[in-house]
Structure formats: C-alpha cells, structure tokens
Amino acid sequence: MARISSLLFWVTCATVVSSTSITDIQGVAWRSPFVGQAIANLTGLVTAKGPSGFYLAGDKSEDIRASNGILVFSSLSTVLKSVTVGDFVSLNGKVVEYRPAASPDYLYVTEITSPTNITVLSSNNTVNPVILGKDRSPPTQYFSQLDVGPDGFLSVPNNSSQISVVNATLQPEKYGMDFWESLESQLVTIPRPIATNFQNTYGEFWVYGDWKTTGKNGRGGLSITFGPDGIPDGNPETIIIGSPLDGTKNPKTAVGTTLSDITGVVCYQFGFFYVLPLTAPTVVSSPDTIVLPSSIKSKPFAICSLTFGDYNVENLAPTSSHLPTIANHIANYLNTPDIMFIQEIQDNSGPTDDGVIDANVTLSTLVNSIAQISNVTYQYTSINPIDNQDGGQPGGNIRTAFLYRAEKLKLVSGSPVGGSIDAVEVKRTLLGPKLNFNPGRIDPTNAAWNSTRKPLVAHWRTKLGFDLFTINVHLSSKGGSSSTQGDARPPVNSPIEARTAQVANVATFVSSLLHANPLASIVLAGDFNEYIQTRSVYKPILSLLTDIDEAAGIKPVERYSYVYDQNSEQLDHVLISPIVKLRGVQFEHVHVNSWAPTIGARVSDHDPSVGRIRVC
Ligand SMILES: *[C@@H]1O[C@H](CO)[C@@H](O)[C@H](O)[C@H]1NC(C)=O
Ligand SMILES: *[C@@H]1O[C@H](CO)[C@@H](O)[C@H](O)[C@H]1NC(C)=O
Ligand SMILES: *[C@@H]1O[C@H](CO)[C@@H](O)[C@H](O)[C@H]1NC(C)=O
Ligand SMILES: *[C@@H]1O[C@H](CO)[C@@H](O)[C@H](O)[C@H]1NC(C)=O
Ligand SMILES: *[C@@H]1O[C@H](CO)[C@@H](O)[C@H](O)[C@H]1NC(C)=O
Ligand SMILES: *[C@@H]1O[C@H](CO)[C@@H](O)[C@H](O)[C@H]1NC(C)=O
Ligand SMILES: *[C@@H]1O[C@H](CO)[C@@H](O)[C@H](O)[C@H]1NC(C)=O
Numbered sequence: 125m126a127r128i129s130s131l132l133f134w135v136t137c138a139t140v141v142s143s144t145s146i147t148d149i150q151g152v153a154w155r156s157p158f159v160g161q162a163i164a165n166l167t168g169l170v171t172a173k174g175p176s177g178f179y180l181a182g183d184k185s186e187d188i189r190a191s192n193g194i195l196v197f198s199s200l201s202t203v204l205k206s207v208t209v210g211d212f213v214s215l216n217g218k219v220v221e222y223r224p225a226a227s228p229d230y231l232y233v234t235e236i237t238s239p240t241n242i243t244v245l246s247s248n249n250t251v252n253p254v255i256l257g258k259d260r261s262p263p264t265q266y267f268s269q270l271d272v273g274p275d276g277f278l279s280v281p282n283n284s285s286q287i288s289v290v291n292a293t294l295q296p297e298k299y300g301m302d303f304w305e306s307l308e309s310q311l312v313t314i315p316r317p318i319a320t321n322f323q324n325t326y327g328e329f330w331v332y333g334d335w336k337t338t339g340k341n342g343r344g345g346l347s348i349t350f351g352p353d354g355i356p357d358g359n360p361e362t363i364i365i366g367s368p369l370d371g372t373k374n375p376k377t378a379v380g381t382t383l384s385d386i387t388g389v390v391c392y393q394f395g396f397f398y399v400l401p402l403t404a405p406t407v408v409s410s411p412d413t414i415v416l417p418s419s420i421k422s423k424p425f426a427i428c429s430l431t432f433g434d435y436n437v438e439n440l441a442p443t444s445s446h447l448p449t450i451a452n453h454i455a456n457y458l459n460t461p462d463i464m465f466i467q468e469i470q471d472n473s474g475p476t477d478d479g480v481i482d483a484n485v486t487l488s489t490l491v492n493s494i495a496q497i498s499n500v501t502y503q504y505t506s507i508n509p510i511d512n513q514d515g516g517q518p519g520g521n522i523r524t525a526f527l528y529r530a531e532k533l534k535l536v537s538g539s540p541v542g543g544s545i546d547a548v549e550v551k552r553t554l555l556g557p558k559l560n561f562n563p564g565r566i567d568p569t570n571a572a573w574n575s576t577r578k579p580l581v582a583h584w585r586t587k588l589g590f591d592l593f594t595i596n597v598h599l600s601s602k603g604g605s606s607s608t609q610g611d612a613r614p615p616v617n618s619p620i621e622a623r624t625a626q627v628a629n630v631a632t633f634v635s636s637l638l639h640a641n642p643l644a645s646i647v648l649a650g651d652f653n654e655y656i657q658t659r660s661v662y663k664p665i666l667s668l669l670t671d672i673d674e675a676a677g678i679k680p681v682e683r684y685s686y687v688y689d690q691n692s693e694q695l696d697h698v699l700i701s702p703i704v705k706l707r708g709v710q711f712e713h714v715h716v717n718s719w720a721p722t723i724g725a726r727v728s729d730h731d732p733s734v735g736r737i738r739v740c
C-alpha cells in the first residue's frame with residue numbers, strides 16, 4: 125500500500141515537471157503566460173551566479189523565440205550557497221515579471237522568486253554558452269516592431285505604444301529587442317568584442333561581437349545611418365556589458381577598443397539589454413590615439429574661398445581648465461578657420477548664478493589663448509541672453525558666438541547690434557538683403573525658444589565685397605528622452621516638439637533671406653541636438669538648404685560628432701544655401717573628442733568640424 129501511494133506521488137510530480145519547463149515559462153511573447161503562478165520541481169542547469177541570484181538553463185525548445193534561460197532571484201546567502209555552476213537542480217518558486225516601480229519605462233524581466241526545495245540532482249555538468257555570431261546573430265536595423273512610422277525608432281508620434289502593453293509575439297530574426305529578449309537569462313559568448321563607446325561611470329560599455337554589423341565607421345564605432353529601405357538604423361546589434369558577476373572590474377574602453385571574448389548572461393536592467401560577464405574581459409588592442417589636423421586651411425590671399433569651423437565647446441568659462449585645449453583644437457586641428465561658429469560660451473562668471481550675463485571675458489580669454497598658439501587674433505561677436513532664460517547649466521547663461529578673422533571678413537556696418545529680445549529681420553535694399561540688427565537673434569520671444577538659446581544671425585562682407593550670412597544655432601537638448609531599448613515605442617524623443625518648432629522658425633527666417641535674394645550665400649551651423657535621420661524635424665529647412673555632409677560627399681558612416689550609448693551619431697550639422705552648394709564645398713569632421721583615448725581625456729562631448737565654402 126505504501127509503495128503504491130509513493131508511486132502515485134512520483135507520477136503526479138513527474139506530470140508537473142514535464143508540463144512546466146523554462147521555455148514554457150518564458151513563452152514566445154514579452155510577458156510570461158505563467159506570471160503569478162507557483163511552479164513545482166522546475167529543473168535546469170546552473171549557468172551563472174551573481175549577487176542577486178543564479179541563472180538556470182532548461183532544455184532548448186525548437187522555437188528560438190522561447191528562451192531556455194531564467195533568473196532565480198534571491199540574495200539570501202543560504203540560497204546562493206546551495207548551488208554551484210554546473211549543478212543540475214530542481215526547485216519550486218513563483219513566476220514574476222519584475223520591473224522597478226520607479227522605472228515605468230523599463231521592460232519587465234521574467235524571474236523565479238522565493239525559491240524553495242532547491243535540490244541538486246547532479247553536479248559538474250558542462251555548461252555550454254550560445255555562441256553569438258555562430259549559433260545566433262542579432263538583426264542589425266530595427267529595435268522593435270512597434271517603431272512604426274517613416275523614421276523608424278525616431279518617428280513621431282513617440283510613445284504611441286508600449287511593449288509591455290502590446291505584449292507582441294517575438295520576431296527575433298527582424299527586431300533587435302526581440303532578439304535579446306529571446307535570449308533572456310541565457311549564457312552567451314560574444315566573440316572578439318569591439319567597444320562602441322567609452323565606459324560609463326559604472327564601468328559599463330557597449331560592444332558588438334564577431335557578427336554582421338551595419339553603420340561601422342573607420343574607428344570601429346557604429347553610426348546611426350539610414351537602412352537600405354530608407355528607415356533609420358539605430359544599431360540594435362550592440363549590447364551593453366555590465367558589471368562582472370564575480371566582482372572583478374571591467375577595463376576602460378574607448379570607441380574601437382577590442383577585448384577578449386566575453387561570456388555572460390543576457391539580462392535587462394536600467395532600460396537596456398545587458399550581458400553580465402562571468403568575469404571582466406581584458407583589452408586586446410586600443411585604437412590609435414593620433415588625431416590628424418584637418419587638411420582644410422585658410423588661404424590668406426584667396427578672394428572667394430572662406431574656411432569655417434563649428435564647435436560646441438561644452439560650458440566654456442574664463443577659468444575652465446579645458447579652455448587651452450579648446451584653443452589648441454581651433455588653432456592646430458581646425459587651422460584657425462576664417463570664421464568659427466561656437467556654442468556653449470558661458471558668461472564671465474561661468475556657472476556662478478550672480479546676474480552676470482556678459483561673456484566678453486570668456487571670449488577674449490579664448491581668443492588670447494588661440495593667439496598665443498597660432499598668431500591669429502580673432503574678433504568675436506555674440507548677444508547676451510536674458511539672465512537664466514536660455515537653458516543650460518544654471519547661472520552659466522550659455523550662448524552661441526562667432527569668432528572671425530577681420531583680415532578676411534567684417535560685419536556689414538549700418539545696423540545696430542541686436543539686444544536679447546530684438547528680432548532680426550531681413551530688409552530688402554537695392555544692394556541686396558540687409559539685417560535690421562547685425563548680429564541679431566531670430567524671433568527671441570517666440571514660445572519655440574523658451575528656455576533655450578536663440579539663433580545668432582550675422583551678415584558679413586569680405587574685403588572684395590562679397591557677402592555671407594551665417595546662422596549659429598543650439599537647439600533644446602535631448603534631456604528627458606527614454607532609452608532606445610525602453611518600453612515606450614518609438615522611444616520618447618524629448619522635447620521633439622520644441623526642436624521641430626525651432627527648426628521651422630529658423631526655416632521661416634532663411635526663407636525670408638532667400639526670398640530677398642535667392643542667390644544669398646548662407647551657412648546655418650551649430651548643435652541641433654538631433655540626428656538628420658529624424659526627418660520630421662528637418663523637413664522645413666531641408667527644402668531650403670542642403671546638408672554639407674551630403675554636398676561634400678562625406679560617407680554616411682563617417683558623419684558623426686558625438687558618441688552616446690551604443691551609437692556614433694551626428695548632433696552638429698552645417699546646412700548651406702543653393703549657391704554655396706553650387707560653387708562647391710569641402711568639409712571634415714575632426715574627431716578630437718570622440719577619438720579620445722579615455723572619456724576623461726575628452727574636453728567636450730562634441731567633435732568640431734571644419735569646412736571651406738566659396739562666396740564667389
Ligand atoms: C522532478 O524532476 C526530476 C528531473 O526530471 C525527476 O528526476 C524527479 O523525480 C522529479 N521529482 C518529482 C517529485 O516529481
Ligand atoms: C503575453 O502573451 C503571452 C503569449 O501570447 C500570454 O500567454 C500572456 O498571458 C500575455 N501576457 C500579458 C500580460 O498580456
Ligand atoms: C523537492 O524536490 C525533490 C527533487 O526534485 C522532489 O523529489 C520533492 O518532491 C520536492 N519536495 C517538495 C515539497 O516540493
Ligand atoms: C566536480 O569536479 C571536481 C574537480 O573536477 C571534483 O573535485 C569534485 O569532487 C566533483 N564534484 C562532484 C560532485 O562530482
Ligand atoms: C512623446 O512622448 C511624450 C510622453 O508620452 C508625449 O508627452 C509627447 O507628446 C510625445 N511627443 C510626440 C511628438 O510624439
Ligand atoms: C508613455 O505613455 C504611457 C501611456 O500613456 C505612459 O504611462 C508612460 O509614462 C509614457 N512613457 C514615457 C517615457 O513618457
Ligand atoms: C568686458 O566688458 C566690460 C564692460 O564693457 C569692460 O569693462 C571690460 O574691460 C571688458 N573686458 C574684456 C576682457 O574685454
């Protein structure tokens with residue numbers, strides 16, 4: 125009798141086991157069909173252990189959408205001590221979809237919590253990672269099937285749906301987030317990883333491995349580009365490497381650092397898919413630290429040719445320790461262009477919030493520093509903002525400014541310098557368009573420019589009487605955006621409404637200038653805080669002006685001025701009027717910062733650029 129009941133018991137439990145595997149729990153969609161349910165006698169091989177639990181691998185499914193990995197969440201030392209990597213175990217627990225309450229824009233992680241009856245059934249089993257690039261490879265263009273719209277992950281409306289709500293069936297062959305989700309909590313190997321960014325303050329860094337990539341630039345980073353179907357490609361084939369599970373420390377990386385193979389578990393945290401390495405990788409090679417100066421040089425006796433540079437100098441104050449390096453970049457890497465478009469010049473007291481708004485000390489300190497290196501003494505012009513009304517570091521009153529070589533060009537006289545809230549306008553004269561203020565700010569009281577820098581417009585004349593109009597912009601920054609791998613699809617691109625209105629406002633001004641003279645030479649440059657692939661923002665201006673990268677034939681993968689998260693990307697742009705395009709241009713991005721050997725060696729988060737145009 126006793127024998128029979130124990131046999132019955134065995135049969136019942138065996139039924140539970142065969143009906144609930146890890147692949148069943150993971151399922152083929154974003155959220156588990158078993159959420160909230162108690163699971164008995166779940167079996168799996170311990171593949172990795174960390175401070176907050178261990179990872180189990182169950183039998184593989186024929187269906188690659190269903191991950192056979194799962195995290196058994198526990199920070200109890202009794203639990204953690206009860207298993208060793210290579211143990212084949214059985215346990216009871218509860219299926220949970222976890223996301224921190226304070227982070228509603230993250231994805232859920234499927235976990236087993238409150239594990240009990242952890243029984244080691246056998247030990248010293250071989251643990252085989254999935255070799256990425258061989259067993260499975262990530263798709264290279266799209267993040268999510270919910271990123272609908274012509275601009276893909278950069279489309280508006282943003283956050284029109286959420287992954288966790290739609291809970292779609294995974295399509296790991298096509299969508300990067302689905303790919304990583306289909307490997308959730310599995311042990312993977314990334315062969316021959318290459319870093320696409322500096323490490324962040326937590327020692328984490330982005331990589332791709334030995335698999336197909338798109339957007340690869342000459343440095344080894346991956347640039348945001350358009351895919352073959354014209355939809356933006358945000359490089360979902362990359363993954364961030366988190367803190368090693370064994371407590372070792374990751375090495376420092378830069379764009380293009382190559383590393384030893386990384387084996388670790390796929391997880392989702394802090395808004396991104398990660399691989400948590402079993403142990404820290406080592407650096408195999410570092411990219412060349414030499415950045416060559418631009419080949420574009422000012423020609424002292426050229427009649428028609430003018431050189432220009434564009435540089436966001438990141439919160440430059442008179443006492444900034446990075447000021448001499450910025451001066452060195454302008455002198456020795458950009459070759460002291462005839463005119464410089466500069467962004468983020470702070471007032472004379474820097475970030476001290478004391479009512480000071482003048483920036484003449486900041487600008488003359490920069491000019492003197494450049495003169496000491498190059499013998500070129502720039503003149504400068506800018507317009508003060510109203511105290512604390514233009515955004516940026518509080519008290520810093522950042523603004524855009526022009527530096528110019530008076531032996532090459534001068535501000536056209538006869539118009540006063542505009543004040544903070546004077547709107548620059550185009551006046552038609554018999555001798556061509558003139559500005560009512562020179563320099564002046566575009567539509568400074570328009571709500572579009574609330575809390576941000578107003579564009580600075582200047583009208584120049586060369587020695588031989590050829591005119592040039594320049595517009596220096598610094599649009600609202602992307603602060604407040606959600607992650608490229610977050611729940612909100614397309615990701616929240618903050619504040620895209622503001623940047624769209626700002627570009628439209630600049631386009632209205634440019635249009636009035638071209639209306640007055642369709643052959644006006646115009647250069648619009650600066651920090652737009654937006655990729656050109658976000659076409660909805662640029663639409664009004666690109667019907668008037670041309671992207672100089674395009675006109676100069678810069679390869680799309682080499683168009684970047686910034687590295688952020690997984691991508692090399694272009695926030696800084698130069699747009700030119702039709703006649704300037706027609707006369708021919710030269711242009712170069714000078715990667716003095718994106719190619720820095722360490723993040724600490726960078727003096728600005730932006731790279732400068734330099735170009736040559738002709739005004740006749
Ligand atoms: C639990 O599963 C293991 C492995 O399949 C099996 O050996 C064991 O008998 C099961 N236990 C019960 C109580 O069903
Ligand atoms: C998600 O989809 C799976 C598979 O269709 C389903 O079993 C599960 O209940 C869904 N979960 C939610 C929260 O919609
Ligand atoms: C504990 O696990 C063992 C091994 O899988 C199994 O035989 C036993 O029935 C489980 N006990 C409970 C109470 O789940
Ligand atoms: C596992 O292997 C190690 C070394 O190979 C050995 O010392 C240990 O006794 C083995 N453990 C079991 C449970 O077989
Ligand atoms: C972007 O998403 C935010 C947050 O859901 C929303 O407030 C905003 O209106 C959206 N903007 C656009 C242009 O889609
Ligand atoms: C996206 O929209 C949802 C639903 O309106 C909202 O709950 C969520 O906070 C939004 N996400 C972001 C990042 O703004
Ligand atoms: C800055 O401007 C103030 C007020 O016009 C002037 O007194 C001062 O000399 C200027 N300083 C420099 C370095 O140009």
Ligand SMILES: *[C@@H]1O[C@H](CO)[C@@H](O)[C@H](O)[C@H]1NC(C)=O
Pocket residue numbers: 497498499
């Ligand atoms: C700057 O001018 C001085 C004096 O004319 C000269 O000695 C020096 O070589 C020049 N430096 C550069 C970088 O042109």
Ligand SMILES: *[C@@H]1O[C@H](CO)[C@@H](O)[C@H](O)[C@H]1NC(C)=O
Pocket residue numbers: 571574575
């Ligand atoms: C301007 O921006 C500030 C700060 O972002 C905000 O508090 C204020 O409401 C905005 N004003 C208008 C008119 O949009």
